[in-house]
Amino acid sequence: MWQASSVLIALGVLAPVVSLIWLALGADWAHWKHLVQYVLPDAALNTAMLMGGVGVLTLVVGTGCAWLVSAHDFPGRKLLHWALLLPLAMPAYIVAFAYLDLLHPIGPVQGALRWMLGYSSPREWRLPDLRSMGGAIFVLGFVLYPYVYMTARAMFMTQPAHLMEAARMLGESRWGAFRRVALPMARPALAVGLSLALLETLNDIGASEFLGVNTLTVSVYTTWITRTDLAGAAQIACSMLLVVIALVWLERHARRHQRYGSAQRMRAIQPERLHGAKAWLATLFTALPVLIGFIAPAAYLCWETYKRLSQGQGVSTGLWMSLGNTLTLALGVTVVTVIAGLIIAWATRNGVSTRHPSRWQARVATLGYAIPGTVLAIGLLTPALALDGGIARLLNLTGLPLMALGVILVVACSIRFLVIPVGGIESGLQRIPSTLEQASRLLGETAFGTLLRVHLPLLKPAVATSALLVFVDAMKELPATLLLRPANFDTLATWLYAEAARGTYEEGAVAALLIVVAGLLPVVLLAKTQLQPTTQTLENPQD
């Protein structure tokens, strides 16, 4: 039953992939000579550099901040420990746009610098252009570090203090204990966070395109749009997919023998109070990411919105309707992905079956996130609309009911974000000792009963975290929504995009601000579920 549902869901996720492969195989491969000669080397290099840069930046910032707020006490820590999550509410393309404006030669930053240095015109003095590889790494790194921060923080918070204390007693310095005990223990969490950040980077089109970085994803896009060569684009997308699969497999393979569950009673790490310059350095290091990833772009949006509103441009009813649509879509996607994620993670959990074939479903769930949104939507079009047409014929309806009701859109977004609950719940399950399940089953409980009465209460933080993450991501989703929405259905992201398409991004400031504001609530909730000490019941259900 579990296995069957899990396989069914995985097949659903595979449908667009199979359709893409079918598309890719259906075309000739003649243009590969051109691609290999002129496009792919550069695009692959750009992608590698971008992912490498963003990976290092998110790891350093995310892990660094998580460790600082977990093991130390310094001014502002109470505020910063949840504020560090705020960039999650910010779509990367909005942040890229905000920085293009803020750091432009005629923008406020360079204007102030010129004034201080005594130059009157940008023709006399200006900073290097943000539109570069470095700029893209900067923007994406500071938007995406919360994925690493969040998972690392949760891990450090629930890490047993006695291990650290043992290391310290054995003569390790605090840094040594961090490096040799805390960090290796946090590896699965870091891997989950990092892979989300990297897949998000791989998927990004908006920010990279703004900043002039031609990644593989952008090439897929260009090949499809400019040459009307969908098959060619599918071919590149499938090749990219192979790389992603290889990466995910490598990461899994590297830690295949590790188990992180523990049934011992534990005490969490007590933060050590920092003093003087050290304390303020810690404050600075943890405040900077919030400033760069959230406060500066948010302040920019507020200022632009204020300018629009003061010029008499109100918030139209259409915009409010878009807000409603956005929330409905995000809620639908969240419900679907969390249920599907629970089924997959439960059906493929460790202990129930250690053989590989039963675990492929969980890996399949990664695919949706790895395919660029538009390409995924294109892949889904054929199978989904064939099903839709079939249903319409069966019920004797004209038109396409699933498409018209937005069901296909919800399915597409769910496929895309399924990896978040699967990954989150899986790593949550990993930390629950398998003896609990054995005990429950020995006492006559069914698998479903065990999930419901033993694991679900313990998994609550993991489920809540995944749900909120999916909610925030679904709110920002753009490419699949643009392609698969029913008539007269706008979300805040498509609204904003419409302004962008006209080149008038600043007109979309109100919509952008609404996306951020609507995303704030889930992020704050996320901070509450994720970062409160209640998570420790995970280790210690009796207390």
Next chain:
Amino acid sequence: MKHRFSFALTLAALAATAAVSTAQAQEVTLYTTREPALIQPLLAAFTAQSKIKVNTVFVKDGLLERVKAEGERSPADVLMTVDAGNLLDLVDGGVTQPVKSAALESVIPANLRGADGQWFTLSMRARVLYAEKNLPLKSFRYEDLADPKWKGKVCIRAGQHPYNTGLIAAMIAHDGEAKTEKWLQGVKSNLARKATGGDRDVARDILGGICDIGIANTYYVGHMKASKEGTDARKWGDAIKVIKPTFANEKSGGTHVNISGASVAKHAPQRENAVKLLEFLVSEPAQNMYAQANYEHPVRKGVALDPVVAASIGELKIDPLPLTEIAKHRKQASALVDKVGFDR
């Protein structure tokens, strides 16, 4: 369990029937890659005049793929997009149908519509030169963009953008591929920054001192120069002047334009209303709106330009090369962009 499933099915069926039955009222469904804000006023005017409700789906990329996959059940009546190449792709993809309409044919010149009425031009925009307003420059040829004297002074959006591949395709049609490649190489080495951003960034970057000249579309000029005093857009607009370039060879003598246009979908459930909508869009009031609200050049003769556009750009002398001829070279143009590493 079984009960619940059939209940859900009934519910879905009911909702779908509701959705379908409203579709049978006086309606027309428009799939468009054009920004809703640009065409919404036109659609509202159409509804006010005809009492026909317009449903819109703003699809950015993948219009062809979606309509194709929807097949004969597709609710789409009108497909609207920019660039002749995109329209030809829709025709080649088999998702359009021929339309015979005296109203359309009398207004739109033959070189601006497809054979058999498969597609129609609704408005035009020229690809022109934005130049720093104090630059002593009176005329310009597209070929001059590669002149070494502009080294480090040229701004332009990504070479792979349809507006640019259109221009490069026109160059190929005029001068051949080899010459165009050399030209593109020259433009590339003249770039002041990465070929990226949008058309308005050209004006902004000229104001920011990054470049002196750049290529961009006409309607942004109207939009920027007509913005309220004191806004950023107005400052960018005021920093530039516009020169209408031509091609160097004798056959040409006109400025490169790209278009916005539309087709009637092959399986249009409301075919009649679709034609009505197209006819409305080339009517005088609608063409006036294209000119006044969108700052585009109307396809209909005798419609006045927006005053700001008239003052800063004026009437167009269009490159006489047929759009279909240019569109043929589009893929070649895109390949050239890769070959010279224009966007690198």
